[in-house]
Amino acid sequence: MTPPPAPSDAVAIELNAVLVALTANQPLVLTLEDGTLLPSGPFATEHPTLQSGLRAWVERQTNHPLGYVEQLYTFADRNRPGSDGRQRVVSISYLGLTRERLSAGARDPEWRSWYRYFPWEDWRTGPSPLIAQTILPKLATWAEAGGDAASRHERRQRVEVSFGDGAESWNEDLVLQRYELLYEAGLVPEAKQPAADPVPGMPMRHDHRRILATGIARLRAKIKYRPVFFELMPPEFTLLQLQRTVEALAGRPMHKQNFRRLIDAQGLVEPTGASSAEARGRPAKLFRFRREVVLERAVLGSKLPLSRPI
Amino acid sequence: MTPPPAPSDAVAIELNAVLVALTANQPLVLTLEDGTLLPSGPFATEHPTLQSGLRAWVERQTNHPLGYVEQLYTFADRNRPGSDGRQRVVSISYLGLTRERLSAGARDPEWRSWYRYFPWEDWRTGPSPLIAQTILPKLATWAEAGGDAASRHERRQRVEVSFGDGAESWNEDLVLQRYELLYEAGLVPEAKQPAADPVPGMPMRHDHRRILATGIARLRAKIKYRPVFFELMPPEFTLLQLQRTVEALAGRPMHKQNFRRLIDAQGLVEPTGASSAEARGRPAKLFRFRREVVLERAVLGSKLPLSRPI
DNA sequence: GCTGTAATGCTCATTCTTAGTATAAATCAT
DNA sequence: ATGATTTATACTAAGAATGAGCATTACAGC
Incomplete structure (x- = not known):
């Protein structure tokens, strides 16, 4: 019942960081490679703790202290999107808040508004029209294609809970839940069987948009x-x-x-x-x-x- | 800035579970080896995801479904208590809630009230007398030994925030914060330089009592x-x-x-x-x-x- | 001085919390 | 059977927190 943990054969440790800053009332996230990746640093062996490694790395890059760091989640799934299924990748992700941007206008490490990735999450000027006009109709189609009556009812209920009716009863914390629903419905390009016309919003490689959604959700809950x-x-x-x-x-x-x-x-x-x-x-x-x-x-x-x- | 994650040389993945049940109004946690360890299962290679592995393992052991599972935290620190400092151990801990106990009275996998490990956390019949009588005096001594005036003031404030005054203003969520304060003050046997007479409360090996504190804190916040x-x-x-x-x-x-x-x-x-x-x-x-x-x-x-x- | 704009002060109705009292339905001791 | 005891459940009143809006203040530019 309690064998000592054996060193796994082939394990890679990967760190992902959701680094958030804010400029001109836009919530920004640090990205790489034309906005398609979150930064992953080589923290594995440098520092005594992962968190101190992350902190040092970010502070070196941005010349500004990382105000707040929090662990988000650890994935170690074989069937994780982006893994080849043979080697186990342990991916530990962090959320970090910082005040200043690094080299503005730089091409590679680039700050981007997170609403480019999740346009439906911005309700600052009222209900996002995307939802009523685009997302809900597509999700309704998906729900009606859901097999038997019970399954369709469950899908409808999940849509209702995550997105509301598009006008009222918006819960801004459900960022991850909404992204996962769209993923499951094939409405994001990252999905396994993506629909021909996905919902607007820039995708990322691997599961990085999912990690970003986790970070946003955590931050919204935290504040x-x-x-x-x-x-x-x-x-x-x-x-x-x-x-x-x-x-x-x-x-x-x-x-x-x-x-x-x-x-x-x-x-x-x-x-x-x-x-x-x-x-x-x-x-x-x-x-x-x-x-x-x-x-x-x-x-x-x-x-x-x-x-x-x- | 973004080297691909290299397979780390010697990495062991260890899973720890804080499994909670409840009997006779006592919150119970599953322990091994006479209550000195939390269970660590060999989930590493069996299942596609860690969580499904944990769930299957617990359900096999207890013959009852695991109602709720949540990841607690991932430690990957070199200087983690219990590690030898050479091999990096990635320790992923989970919180799980279940309804039934396994083989009652069994000697090794044994359910124990978590208040055996944290007696000061039980305020169900009023303020825990341990705090005013034992803990606060010891912590006051520690605070006064804190170097310069600023440092002493900071220590006093941390004690006040974590434990209150022993009678009012108790915040039950600060389980981990309180344990860590006691740890830092050398008032638990696990500490690096433990005091001669630690505070009551059963210790665990490695950092398992810390993981348990994390689980309790998370659960108290969650409900x-x-x-x-x-x-x-x-x-x-x-x-x-x-x-x-x-x-x-x-x-x-x-x-x-x-x-x-x-x-x-x-x-x-x-x-x-x-x-x-x-x-x-x-x-x-x-x-x-x-x-x-x-x-x-x-x-x-x-x-x-x-x-x-x- | 007048007008536009944003900051700040203040009120009021509503809802949520806290801390009770009161009453109902059973068991137990005698 | 009777009254004491125990537990369940209904109801209430005071106070605090919340949501929404009006009113006033302080400046810039004309």
């Missing part, structure tokens, strides 16, 4: 109870900038006054005394993140009003 | 937004049994009427029509879990009132 979004902010910022950042991540708009009340009530920020004269109207006060709160208040919820479905 | 605790229940149960289960996991008491209202309001259960005559008082109605809700309501919060600190 509801932990104020990690400060890791994406400059040292000083206005409350509207902060709100735009959260909205960019969550992919949905927020009520301005209530957002301020919440941030304020939790003591997450303190005024620097200065004001910003960037925009046209009344100048906004500048704030900085009160790092102490993380120590003061244990788990510390950022408690954003994002839990409620739209 | 707040996902009703996984039903996986620990028999097919039919009374609402008080359900409450006792949640209390056993969370390690804290709940308000009976409000608990019922919440379960009810979310449509998590339906009456079977029968009643239980187990106890002395008025017979309780029996309920069963409405598995449909998981499909009906996407993420589905169990929304237990556990978020508020005591």
Whole structure:
């Protein structure tokens, strides 16, 4: 029942990183090879821990500290997309948040908005028209082709739960669930038997778009109870900038006054005394993140009003 | 920047499982070798995915389906406790919930209450006296030995955040944080430089108690937004049994009427029509879990009132 | 000074939580 | 059979948190 773990014959360890930054209200992710791959670094043997290796590698590349690192998931499946089925590949993926971009305009390591990969996830200006116009009809077709009545009913229910009706009841956390449903329905080019006309959204190689979906989903869930979004902010910022950042991540708009009340009530920020004269109207006060709160208040919820479905 | 992952020279894949069951209101975890180890199975090459391998292995051992499986964490650290520092061990741990115990009274695979390993985590009958009487004084000593004033202040703050004051403001989710603090303070026998008189609580070999702490923490966090605790229940149960289960996991008491209202309001259960005559008082109605809700309501919060600190 | 724009202050209705009290239906001891 | 005890279940009132919106302030440019 408990044999000692034997060294597996042929095992490769692969690390994938979902590195997130934010510029001009766009959530960016670091990609390689024309946006088709997530970065995989040679961290395997350098550092005592994987996380420290990842951190060092990113900081070397971007010249900026990696604010927050979290392990996402480990895949070790034989039938993983992209593996040849013979050698076992253990793929460990991480989510990292950083503040600055590396060499802007560079061709290879390139920051891209994650909504290029998941255009239907951006509801900041209201329900994404993609869903009602393109995705739901295709998924309906798929559901009706589902074999017996019970199977069709189950498919319909899964569509309904993941995507809602296209207008209300949107749950922004279900990024991975939605991608996997589209994958299963053959509506993304990566699928095993892809449909002739997949849904819009740029694919990636191997299972990297799936890993990216995992990262986005994790981050969207995280900001509801932990104020990690400060890791994406400059040292000083206005409350509207902060709100735009959260909205960019969550992919949905927020009520301005209530957002301020919440941030304020939790003591997450303190005024620097200065004001910003960037925009046209009344100048906004500048704030900085009160790092102490993380120590003061244990788990510390950022408690954003994002839990409620739209 | 993106070398292909090379097969690492000597890599062993080890799987650890935190398998949880529940009997007589005690949260149980499956252990080996007199309670000093978590089970590690030889899943590496059998199955297409790790998770299916784990599931098959547990179901073979316990003759009961594994209700819920979730990956906990992957360690691949060179300096991981228990590794010899030469060969890299990748340790992937899982959390699994099951309903029935295997061979009761068996000597080796043995179910043990997790509160044997973390006695300070059980606040079901009020604040654990261990904390105020034993742990906080020891941690205070450790904090005062912390070098300069800033370092001492930081230590004090970490103690305060993790353990509170021993009477109020208990956050049951911080299981791992508390264990790691005790580890760092040398107050557990596993620590690198253990104190002469560690805190009560049974140790485990390698880093298995740390993995167990990770599992408990994850489960305590999970039940707040996902009703996984039903996986620990028999097919039919009374609402008080359900409450006792949640209390056993969370390690804290709940308000009976409000608990019922919440379960009810979310449509998590339906009456079977029968009643239980187990106890002395008025017979309780029996309920069963409405598995449909998981499909009906996407993420589905169990929304237990556990978020508020005591 | 007037107008446009954004920041900020404040209110109010609604819902969710918390912490009860009250009542019902059984068993147990006598 | 009776009352004490135990457990289940219904109901309520106060308070906190949330969602939505109106009102006011502070600046830039004309």
